[in-house]
Amino acid sequence: MSTLTETTFKRIADIARRRWGLSLGERKMQLVANRLSSHLRKNGGGEIEDYVQRLERNPTEEDMLVLFDILSTNVTSFFRDPAHFAFLERELYTPLAKGTLAVPGRKLRLWSAACSTGAEPYSLAIQALELLPPGAGFDVKILATDLSNKALTGVREATYTEAQLTGLSPERRAKYLVRVDAPASRSVGPMWRVKDEVRRLVEIRRQNLVESYTGLGPFDVVFLRNVMIYFDRDTRHEVVMRMHSVIRPGGILAVGSAETLSGLDVPFRPAAASVYIR
Numbered sequence: 001m002s003t004l005t006e007t008t009f010k011r012i013a014d015i016a017r018r019r020w021g022l023s024l025g026e027r028k029m030q031l032v033a034n035r036l037s038s039h040l041r042k043n044g045g046g047e048i049e050d051y052v053q054r055l056e057r058n059p060t061e062e063d064m065l066v067l068f069d070i071l072s073t074n075v076t077s078f079f080r081d082p083a084h085f086a087f088l089e090r091e092l093y094t095p096l097a098k099g100t101l102a103v104p105g106r107k108l109r110l111w112s113a114a115c116s117t118g119a120e121p122y123s124l125a126i127q128a129l130e131l132l133p134p135g136a137g138f139d140v141k142i143l144a145t146d147l148s149n150k151a152l153t154g155v156r157e158a159t160y161t162e163a164q165l166t167g168l169s170p171e172r173r174a175k176y177l178v179r180v181d182a183p184a185s186r187s188v189g190p191m192w193r194v195k196d197e198v199r200r201l202v203e204i205r206r207q208n209l210v211e212s213y214t215g216l217g218p219f220d221v222v223f224l225r226n227v228m229i230y231f232d233r234d235t236r237h238e239v240v241m242r243m244h245s246v247i248r249p250g251g252i253l254a255v256g257s258a259e260t261l262s263g264l265d266v267p268f269r270p271a272a273a274s275v276y277i278r
């Protein structure tokens with residue numbers, strides 16, 4: 001088996017920090033070694049050192065995206081952190097439905113930044129369908145972005161195994177998803193595809209969170225959840241300030257339940273646990 005030396009790990013960590021803001025501490029070294037070895041085994045073998053040299057010399061954008069997928073984690077689930085959805089119901093959808101809150105042009109714009117394979121943006125879309133009064137003329141769009149090829153393919157396919165649907169009640173599954181045959185090559189049991197009426201609300205794009213947000217926003221709501229844990233403090237600050245530039249005044253920013261903006265010195269005020277207002 002090909003080995004990963006500490007020096008080579010540091011060179012990979014340097015690429016990850018510069019390109020994607022990822023902070024790979026030393027405790028990730030074994031994980032990275034395992035993932036790189038497995039990737040090389042599946043792709044004809046070779047030494048980790050040679051692979052890293054190739055990446056340093058003359059990488060294509062696709063080579064880099066492959067490395068990003070090797071290094072990143074896509075864990076997600078439907079209606080993850082239900083308190084965030086309860087906050088949106090209470091502070092956004094109920095007042096909108098009652099007419100005590102207005103959004104310009106009745107346009108509601110949400111962004112699932114670092115959306116992984118789609119459970120988050122599709123949960124946001126399902127909630128909007130459930131809570132916005134039909135016929136009231138609201139125009140809702142949910143932007144779903146990630147950098148990962150694996151994630152973007154997942155959102156586009158919008159097809160999940162039953163295990164990936166934890167968090168989605170049987171009622172919601174029956175209403176918003178449709179059962180499809182799993183490919184014969186995969187013994188994963190039944191699969192479920194998100195219906196068109198939900199998918200239609202979601203626009204999918206690639207976005208590196210540490211690169212320019214030109215053309216994005218303004219958003220009423222941004223979910224930036226369970227991604228800042230992979231960034232160092234400076235990157236977290238930079239990303240939150242970029243978010244500030246695309247969230248409208250009074251708009252909502254939700255971070256992961258294990259994440260916080262406290263200590264970052266950013267112009268957001270706390271509104272609930274891991275929820276902030278611009």
Ligand SMILES: C[S@@+](CC[C@H](N)C(=O)[O-])C[C@H]1O[C@@H](n2cnc3c(N)ncnc32)[C@H](O)[C@@H]1O
Binds near residue numbers: 073075080207209
């Ligand atoms: C653990 S998942 C979180 C998914 C979802 N937000 C949730 O909370 O369930 C983290 C996601 O962040 C993405 N990610 C990490 N660094 C990124 C970057 N620099 N730009 C865009 N996406 C990034 C990964 O590809 C991954 O899909």
